[in-house]
Amino acid sequence: MxxxxxxxxxxxxxxxxxxxxxxxxxxxxxxxxxxxxxxxxxxxxxxxxxxxxxxxxxxxxxxxxxxxxxxxxxxxxxxxxxxxxxxxxxxxxxxxxxxxxxxxxxxxxxxxxxxxxxxPIPTWEPYERADEILAALGVETSELPVELYVNGPRFVYVALESEERVAALAPDLAALAAHGTVGVVCFAGAGTRWKCRVFSPGAGIAEDPATGSAAGPFAVHLARHGRIAHGEEIRIAQGAEIGRPSTLYARALGEGDRIDAVEVAxxxxxxxxxxxxx
The missing domain is CATH 3.10.310.10 (Diaminopimelate Epimerase; Chain A, domain 1)
Structure with missing residues (x-):
């Protein structure tokens, strides 16, 4: 036992x-x-x-x-x-x-x-199959570059125009699963308050209620693209659409593309x- x-x-x-x-x-x-x-x-x-x-x-x-x-x-x-x-x-x-x-x-x-x-501090690069991700999500574009972050797991990030658009997503999970174990993080928000949904069907998780390994790179992504200041802590709401509301906190310390530390709480x-x- x-x-x-x-x-x-x-x-x-x-x-x-x-x-x-x-x-x-x-x-x-x-x-x-x-x-x-x-x-x-x-x-x-x-x-x-x-x-x-x-x-x-x-x-x-x-x-x-x-x-x-x-x-x-x-x-x-x-x-x-x-x-x-x-x-x-x-x-x-x-x-x-x-x-x-x-x-x-x-x-x-x-x-x-x-x-x-x-x-762990993630690495990042443009995601070459971004158009396929957007099509599987049923959206036309991302407000920030669709980039792949790796800190052990792999995640791509898609910025949408509103929290309501994030909540309304009904992705083609089979099409997302064709990207293997890459998780797809869809988000919207401003300042220190953000909403996320994370889909990882290729890893056996249709939708994740709270994804700590994605929260750290998410803070990096926002800081690199000027949506938050380096060192600024964000509050992430996730999981409400599947009945598991979750709250995560994250921040990325550094300057520009230099990341000195990533913290999630x-x-x-x-x-x-x-x-x-x-």
Whole structure:
């Protein structure tokens, strides 16, 4: 039997945010079974926690129902939250496939409140199949260049004219899946308030309730194109259209195309415990 917990991430309200399964003692689970277990859990991500190989508190392997990811945001934040809550820590370092990621927590009345992770700095380039993405979304153009960002996962960003247009999207998921594991981030907003929807059908996630690994590059994208100032923290609303409202915070520090640090923050809440029997 393998114990697991389920947390809702990027929310402090149970049954909202992005659900996450964490297997906190996964060293006894055969490696060839991890993908099948993640498919059985059928959440956007499942995390298997292993003993550290370096100076981190733990090593993690992260799976969607279809693929393993080197890094993902809500699994990192949620797993760090569970370890911090269990062990009474204010800082947790997780060893991911994209390197060590530190998460620092604030407390309110002695309890964990929000956590802030320092993410891998992404690379970016123009996306050569941008016209196909726009056609699959049913939109004619993007207000900013459609660019591909990589910080482990891969995301392209499409800027729309209004939050209402983002909410009304009904994309051709089969056409988006033809782009493999590339996630598509559609957004609108201004100043520090933004709305996003994220579609990743090629990774087994039709629509994601909260995408921490996309939030960091999103702040980079906005800063690079002058929509926000470097170092300015944005609030991202995501997930309402699928009944899982989520709130993420992100900022990119640097100047121009030089990015010195990327930070993403949010809350989490434990909602369930169980045992996997198979």
């Amino acid at each position: 393998y114990p697991y917990v389920i947390l809702d991430v990027f929310t402090d309200t149970p049954l909202e945010g992005n659900p996450l399964a964490v297997f906190p003692r996964a060293e006894d689970i055969p490696g060839e079974r991890l993908q099948a277990i993640a498919r059985e859990m059928n959440l956007s991500e499942t995390v298997f926690v292993l003993p550290p190989e370096g100076e981190g508190h733990a090593r993690v392997r992260i799976f969607t129902p279809a693929v393993e990811l080197p890094f993902a945001g809500h699994p990192t934040l949620g797993t760090a939250y569970h370890i911090a809550d269990r062990d009474g820590l204010d800082r947790v370092v997780l060893e991911t496939g994209s390197g060590a990621v530190a998460v620092e927590f604030e407390r309110a009345d002695g309890r964990l409140a929000s956590g802030r992770m320092r993410q 949010g809350s989490a809440v434990l909602v369930a415990r169980g045992e996997f029997l198979a």
